[in-house]
Amino acid sequence: MKAKLNQYTPEIEPHMQSHLAAIVEAVYQKYGYDFRQYSEAHIKRRIMNRMAMSGLEDISQMPSKILNDEEFAFKLLQDLSITVTEMFRDPGFYRSLRENVIPILRTYPFIKIWHAGCSTGEEAYSMAIILQEEGLYDRTAIYATDFNQRALNRAKEGIFSNKLMKEYTANYQLSGGKESFSDYYTSNYDHVIMNQSLKKNIVWANHNLVTDSVFAEVHLILCRNVLIYFERELQNKTQKLFYDSLINGGILCLGAKEGLRFTDLYEKYIELDKKQRIFKKKY
Amino acid sequence: MQYDAVVIGLSAGGMNVMKIIFSLLPKDFSTPVIIVQHISPRSDSQWIGLLNDKSNLAIKEADEKEKIKNGTVYIAPANYHLLIEKNKTFSLTIDERVNFARPSIDVLFESAAEAYKNKLIGVVLTGSNHDGAKGIKRIKECGGLAIVQDPKTAESAYMPTSAMAAVKPDYILSLEEIIDLLIKIDKQKE
Structure with missing residues (x-):
């Protein structure tokens, strides 16, 4: 049985780390932005959010999507870059x-x-x-x-x-x-x-x-x-x-x-x- | 079954509830407890100190990269999401509010479920928002234990009811019964 992999399911967890590594590596190799030493739980949350919106069927498709679809990569880049701020914050x-x-x-x-x-x-x-x-x-x-x-x-x-x-x-x-x-x-x-x-x-x-x-x-x-x-x-x-x-x-x-x-x-x-x-x- | 951590989410009426929890949890309660309470983004950490003075357990605000230790209660800082990494340390983020909340219960619960898998207990208490529903579902999916406060006994029933709509909890109990259960489970560790 093939698990539904465009959203989080416990089945993908054993391979999650290698999926995430392949995704940030693709972003780095093609676009030069380096997220390889970002906190994993954060990166994972952002990537899974993009995954759910992407229409991709399987997280293993994401690296090639990043390499071949600049528009998609740009969206992911925006996801990974947190822009929340305020004037006189704190x-x-x-x-x-x-x-x-x-x-x-x-x-x-x-x-x-x-x-x-x-x-x-x-x-x-x-x-x-x-x-x-x-x-x-x-x-x-x-x-x-x-x-x-x-x-x-x-x-x-x-x-x-x-x-x-x-x-x-x-x-x-x-x-x-x-x-x-x-x-x-x-x-x-x-x-x-x-x-x-x-x-x-x-x-x-x-x-x-x-x-x-x-x-x-x-x-x-x-x-x-x-x-x-x-x-x-x-x-x-x-x-x-x-x-x-x-x-x-x-x-x-x-x-x-x-x-x-x-x-x-x-x-x-x-x-x-x-x-x-x-x-x-x-x- | 042994559990390595308890995560608790609460919002409306939460402060009184927390006082009750900490008055009931005994000094030798060893499982770490990690709490998201919805609070004003401007509130500082002083209230955590006040809770700490009244508690049998050590209560502190969760720091980024801090290693989660037994016998300690951690509370998410105001205006930050609290996440748990695979290596059982905390991460803080300020990305967008989730369910109008930062910290969000879902964000803590989902990351905790993935880090602790079937070694996690999730507890949804009183609240007037549906935050926590997706998170408790994730905890269940990952094999953890789902506990929801009986809506009839909650100051605000909305959050427990939403959690129950998302997933069938293992237990639906009053606050006092939840604490009794947690103590019983914690004792089994020894």
Whole structure:
């Protein structure tokens, strides 16, 4: 009896690992995106979701589909790239950024910031808003990078759904923002467009943390909720990349559930804010 | 039959239910317990500390890559999905909400079912959403044990009822009876 293999059934479990390996290998070989060291349970969930929507009968057909059907591969790539984000996501983090990081940045004549894994740009715009309010934006460059070009294109446009603005305004206020949040964008029916003045010093660039190397020496790195998807070894490798990209005394900001404790670099940073996962590279 | 982990899902009325669970589970309960409760994305982890103070067991928020240990209760952090890897460690993700929820019970249950196979107990408790129904079905398909709170005894019957519509549970019991059963199963390990 042939089991129905386009959805999860316990029958495919014994071969699951080799199916998944063949799928991520096909993506890597043909398109250069490397998911081979991503957490398996996550990758599996995303692949099985795509499988269920694909019309394929059997998961073993997926690698050749990836190799021969670019449109399908592109969809899968979008599935594997998590673009969920918010403006002022975790307001407590942005409050701490204002209180603990801005005073350090203020001491530099020119400030370079790397926002790694910026997705559709909401957090890069949040950063620009804070810097503008603190009078630092004119001497700052924000390098906002992601491997997902579609997300980057959206980030560059700076157009977001109007429905989200209520939540973002609340986040902004909770983060210690004192201005009128609606001054930062122009409403246009169901969308808003972020102000040109916020975009001017953001450089949007395609960069893959897994396969690309250091591209700038910076004062501040934000990489939030990216490392959770990586296996430990890849986490370590990426942390090394961040360490090498920071100046001495530079700041590293991670996601609320990410840390340095299990990396080789833990001793090389001071915790500026333990709860908000803000670290300072030792001199 | 021996079981290596218990996963529990709950939403509406969950906080009081959790207090009851932790007051009833004894200190020597060894099977790890992993819980998804629907909570506000903005809530911090303080409530877990408060629960921990009142419990016989060690209760903590699940950390990414953390190894699952006996005698410990893990709770999914707010605003993250909690998944279990084959090597019995946790993964966290922030992909889209599932059933309007992050953390989602289905996401935990499905990954747990695939990691623990027939060594898993799944429990669906009170809730006003159908989250958990697909997950408990997956647990059953993978050979695990499915327990659902008797809807008549749940603060909100919707979630248990949805679970029962998705799969025939092995047990339909009140909360106190569920805890008794878990303790009995846990004792068989020794």
